[in-house]
Amino acid sequence: MIKKKILVTGGAGFLGSHLCTRLLNDGNEVVCLDNYFTGQKQNVVHLLDNPYFELIRHDVTMPFFIEVDEIYNLACPASPIHYQYNAIKTMKTSVMGAINLLGLAKRIKARILQASTSEVYGDPDIHPQPESYWGHVNPIGARACYDEGKRAAETLFVNYNKQNNVSIKIVRIFNTYGPRMQPNDGRVVSNFIVQALKSEPITIYGDGTQTRSFQYVDDLVEGMVRMMASREEFTGPVNLGNPDEFTILQLAEMVIRLTKSSSKIVKKPLPPDDPTQRQPNIELAKTELDWFPKIPLEEGLIKTIDYFASII
Ligand code: NAD
Numbered sequence: 001m002i003k004k005k006i007l008v009t010g011g012a013g014f015l016g017s018h019l020c021t022r023l024l025n026d027g028n029e030v031v032c033l034d035n036y037f038t039g040q041k042q043n044v045v046h047l048l049d050n051p052y053f054e055l056i057r058h059d060v061t062m063p064f065f066i067e068v069d070e071i072y073n074l075a076c077p078a079s080p081i082h083y084q085y086n087a088i089k090t091m092k093t094s095v096m097g098a099i100n101l102l103g104l105a106k107r108i109k110a111r112i113l114q115a116s117t118s119e120v121y122g123d124p125d126i127h128p129q130p131e132s133y134w135g136h137v138n139p140i141g142a143r144a145c146y147d148e149g150k151r152a153a154e155t156l157f158v159n160y161n162k163q164n165n166v167s168i169k170i171v172r173i174f175n176t177y178g179p180r181m182q183p184n185d186g187r188v189v190s191n192f193i194v195q196a197l198k199s200e201p202i203t204i205y206g207d208g209t210q211t212r213s214f215q216y217v218d219d220l221v222e223g224m225v226r227m228m229a230s231r232e233e234f235t236g237p238v239n240l241g242n243p244d245e246f247t248i249l250q251l252a253e254m255v256i257r258l259t260k261s262s263s264k265i266v267k268k269p270l271p272p273d274d275p276t277q278r279q280p281n282i283e284l285a286k287t288e289l290d291w292f293p294k295i296p297l298e299e300g301l302i303k304t305i306d307y308f309a310s311i312i
């Protein structure tokens with residue numbers, strides 16, 4: 001018996017494809033919606049034979065009508081090179097996408113979860129970042145189309161909840177990596193692994209002392225599913241990330257070691273507004289969701305390296 005009918009926007013992307021797989025494995029019916037800007041059919045090809053899986057090409061900036069019990073809103077490019085390619089479109093995707101999907105959730109009385117981001121904290125002056133921190137974001141900088149779009153989406157979610165009683169959930173996702181990232185995605189983990197496997201130079205932007213906290217995709221998906229199932233009054237936002245913090249230089253050295261690569265490190269200019277540090281405080285997720293990440297960076301990197309080695 002089918003448990004729930006669930007819409008996943010951005011479902012053909014990196015995270016969305018893992019989420020669709022998990023939700024189907026849990027016995028749900030899944031509708032995956034995507035405009036294939038950064039996602040691709042290949043990411044969900046393993047699901048196409050499943051009669052409880054449906055794939056729809058659609059852009060969330062346009063209204064969409066369907067009857068479902070739950071909506072996961074992941075539609076939005078996540079890599080800086082992709083979200084800066086068409087900054088206006090990125091902001092439209094976050095804001096108009098949120099309006100369209102919240103309107104849908106209101107009409108059909110579905111619960112809706114927003115994939116927000118640690119980028120709402122900008123270049124943080126509080127470390128590690130708790131959910132109560134308001135952030136330090138440049139509203140006119142290179143990253144603003146993404147950061148401010150996601151911040152506006154959070155505002156819309158909270159107000160649809162207050163004004164219209166829509167059942168909302170907000171997760172703030174910290175850097176997540178794993179199989180099915182695109183080799184040309186541009187984010188640091190995929191860049192370093194692809195460069196190492198091809199024996200090309202490893203490109204460190206800046207001096208490599210900036211930090212990130214990297215979470216393996218399976219840990220994140222578990223957190224998102226738990227958040228969707230959490231008590232009605234707990235709307236979030238809740239941080240989902242792995243608190244183990246690494247410098248970008250440490251990441252480069254680990255990737256070189258694990259791939260046994262002959263690649264050398266080269267330094268490139270630091271992109272504007274690049275946050276200097278990032279580490280989640282996950283006390284809230286531990287208390288409310290009984291969730292914490294289980295996969296250490298080295299273990300997750302080995303699985304991700306195996307994946308990239310199989311496709312390039
Ligand atoms: P991704 O680029 O692989 O996936 C995004 C998906 O959304 C793609 O399939 C893309 O084609 C689709 N999409 C983009 N614009 C759309 C539109 N207008 N209409 C319909 N579909 C559209 O990135 P990802 O890493 O899988 O990220 C998924 C979500 O999680 C994003 O909302 C992102 O902001 C959020 N997030 C990811 C991370 C991370 O580290 N991976 C961190 C924080 C937040």
Ligand code: UDP
Nearest residue numbers: 080186187188189191203204205210248274
């Ligand atoms: N980065 C790097 N080399 C790359 C890609 C990224 O040094 O080839 C750096 C980037 O400047 C940032 C960090 O790695 O400091 C994480 O970048 P990513 O784009 O993965 O995510 P975000 O900056 O959004 O956290």
